[in-house]
Amino acid sequence: MILLVDHKDSFTRNLEHLLSDFEEVVVLDRLEATEVANSEESRMVVFSPGPGKPADYPETQALYHQLRGKKPILGVCLGFQLMLEEEGARIVRQPQVLHGVETEIETDPESVTYAGIEPPVKVGRYHSLQVESSSLSHLPTGIRTTARDRIRNVPLSFEDCERRLFGMQYHPESFLSNHGHAILANVIHYCMG
Numbered sequence: 033m034i035l036l037v038d039h040k041d042s043f044t045r046n047l048e049h050l051l052s053d054f055e056e057v058v059v060l061d062r063l064e065a066t067e068v069a070n071s072e073e074s075r076m077v078v079f080s081p082g083p084g085k086p087a088d089y090p091e092t093q094a095l096y097h098q099l100r101g102k103k104p105i106l107g108v109c110l111g112f113q114l115m116l117e118e119e120g121a122r123i124v125r126q127p128q129v130l131h132g133v134e135t136e137i138e139t140d141p142e143s144v145t146y147a148g149i150e151p152p153v154k155v156g157r158y159h160s161l162q163v164e165s166s167s168l169s170h171l172p173t174g175i176r177t178t179a180r181d182r183i184r185n186v187p188l189s190f191e192d193c194e195r196r197l198f199g200m201q202y203h204p205e206s207f208l209s210n211h212g213h214a215i216l217a218n219v220i221h222y223c224m225g
Contacts, residue, residue: 039082079111
């Protein structure tokens with residue numbers, strides 16, 4: 033079972049629908065997710081998108097520290113930012129708000145996330161915050177950036193294969209993401225076998 037931790041975002045149900053192509057999905061509010069997240073039933077945890085900034089979600093921050101290295105975790109949008117901030121990156125307001133914007137991204141074909149996916153890879157972006165690129169040097173060496181914005185050079189996905197941590201700033205479940213299903217398939221198959 034995949035546990036989808038809900039941060040009350042309008043995309044959560046779309047993400048649930050896409051994840052359910054691979055495994056049973058249970059959606060729980062972040063305030064109610066800890067017990068199920070730590071149970072044996074939950075084989076993978078996904079942190080949903082959501083409004084605000086990572087610091088607005090101390091329960092999810094605590095849950096991340098409980099699960100990190102014990103269970104596969106995927107963070108989408110807010111979840112991506114929260115995971116990287118907890119690992120040492122800085123989250124800042126970006127110069128241009130991107131809501132409903134399709135971006136062609138530069139991907140690492142050697143990564144688990146983009147293995148076998150032919151460019152162009154286009155993704156749907158809905159965010160006003162971003163990871164500050166200069167803060168990436170504070171991250172553990174196991175975390176590698178796997179995609180960037182071609183124009184702004186902003187990190188848009190990462191993976192830490194040893195700890196089975198994955199994150200995407202963009203929305204793979206958006207209709208603007210042309211390879212969203214394949215990207216999630218790569219991550220889920222790696223994490224859950």
